[in-house]
Amino acid sequence: MAKIIGLPKLSPTMEEGTLVAWIKSEGDEVEVDDLLAEVETDKATMEFRSFDRGVLLKILVPAGETLEPDVPVAIIGKAGEDISELLAEVAAGAVSAAVSAAVPAAVSAAVSETVSAAAAVSAPVSVPESGSEGRVLSSPLVRRLARERSIDLHTVQGSGPRGRVVKRDIEAFPGERDASGGAPALRGERLPARVVKASSMRRTIARRLTESTQTTPHYYLTIDVDIAPLVDARRAMNAELEAAGKKVSLNDLIIKAAAIALRRVPEVNSSWMGKEIHYHQVVDISIAVAVDEGLMTPVIRDADRKGVMQIAEEVRDLAARARDKKLQLEDMTNGTFSISNLGMFGIEEFTAVINPPEGAILAVGTIRNEPVVEDGAIVPGKRMRFTMSSDHRVIDGATGAKFMAALKTLLEAPSTMLL
């Protein structure tokens, strides 16, 4: 590794020295302590000996010049080593700020001559404005888009002045034409995963559901229900409500039915609390609501004692506030049982993860229009599947099955909800 050799301070009081003569010439081998030059100081003519071993690659200052200490006078390194960078450094005066002012014209002249000679020899390499590690010139708009779409601007070719990355370059970037689709399509190159910091909601969901699946012994019961009577009941109700501009959904009726079923099989409305079992005396049903970043579970209090209309209004209010992030903590805590409905996506059945410390969660599928056997004949029917995930620590299989049977009875004969 070549290094720049500065004029040594050869006496404690030396403020300047004159290079009387170079003893070594460019290209000469240099050993440690070899005499390089003779320097005349305020005291005497002194020996300038080398502290380094190598080859004297370049003499920067000719004999006869008077210089301050530390001014670069020579470069020593390995034979044939490229010293263009060091020469540029000397020319730029970057070696030492104190030195730069003192570099005599002769040094600059010698250096610049050498630099241009070196430049002429080596293939001219233009320094890129945007190296793979360096700063990429880009417009503020592009920086924002890159942030939003997790694009590494080093991978985008800029077409603006001095290689500035501008909007059209981002638009032309693979996968960005149809940016609405989210994940960029691969075209030739492999793109890294888009890294997004998890929101606190996401982290809460992750923690609670991991805890639930790891500590709660889940088991699942599925039952198929003839939903036609409930569909008919709903239609009749909505016909009645139409004048008032109101309506109820099938889900509102299912919440009501589940709440009544919980009254009829109260063991399901319970929580495992370590050394105790809590049998809840209220029926507070958590409703899973999908929101932008995840899901929330606002609670319908005393669902067993509320009318379907009131449940409908509360569900709509809670869902709207969930989507607007306006729910209060008390809206989301201390449910006793959950219902999750993915029927609107056409899901026939699914299993849900229990929301601790609740004892069970009911997963509701879509309405299936299908042929069914009734009185020995095949007729058009409407069916819906319900799957309950139960915590086996508090709800045994037979208890869970009793609940599902009660629910089925209520749904298939909605008028029995009045009992």
Next chain:
Amino acid sequence: MREIRYREALREAMFEEMERDESVFLMGEEVGHYQGAYKVSEGLLEKYGERRVIDTPIAEAGFAGVGIGAAMVGLRPIIEFMTWNFSFVAFDQIISNAAKVHQMSAGKIQVPIVFRGPNGAAKQVASQHSHSVAPFYTHIPGLHVIQPSTPRDAKGLLKSAIRSNNPVIFLEGETLYGVKGEVPDEGVDELIPIGESRLARAGADCTIVTWGRPYYTVLAAAEKLAAEGIECEVIDPRTLRPLDTELMVQSVKKTNRCVVVHEHWPYGGPGAEIVDRLQREAFDHLDAPLERVTGLDVSMPYASNLEDKVLPTEERVIDAVKRVSYAK
């Protein structure tokens, strides 16, 4: 709607406001018997008499001061400067009195006055008579500064200016007086609010903010650019102080680029103010540096060919739009 000239629109505004409110009067050099140096006040003397249309000596500091005093005691003067270049000898009255009295009297005294007249270059009136004065007056807190580009804006804004309780600097243009444009029919009392910009042309590719004489240069340039496939959105601030940037910011968020075109010199002034606000309020939406096309930074030459070069030209507007659009 009918088409009338800018000068007629201003005249109508004064007629209507003088008819509506007896405290409104006009004062200035040649506004009465000569019917106005640019015939803006034609007919006013005949209708309202010498008590309300007052010819003054060549003494701007004097009649500006008389006007400010009249405004302080409850009248609503319109002070016409034959050109805004002559307002310089009345500068102290406008800055030290008109702009300050309301604040220095702790709000007790209002100065409901309008100073109006032609602003900017005309044709070969040279160094001393070609000033675009918006930067001088927009600098001063306490003044409102309006520079309408179209006859409709001229009428609606002059009526608002006369009714305003603030001192208003109203910048017209000798080359604009003959411009024709649509103005609501006579008897329609249209007030255009002070401090509200206007969308003059819609386009998705590049925003241009402009006002005054270059407004027409820009509209012509926008047509040429449209023929090359670059659709410009042109916004006229109309009022330079208080400045409404909302429309401009919305537009820049859409086009991601903006050129501000104005007649006044480049150093400071409303042009620089607009650029400053846009770079802050729309920073993350900018795809190119904001550019300005301005009157060149020299005293106006007398030579006609040089004057044409100093004022913003269509070519300079087109070049700037292409530069910020990264188009060839």
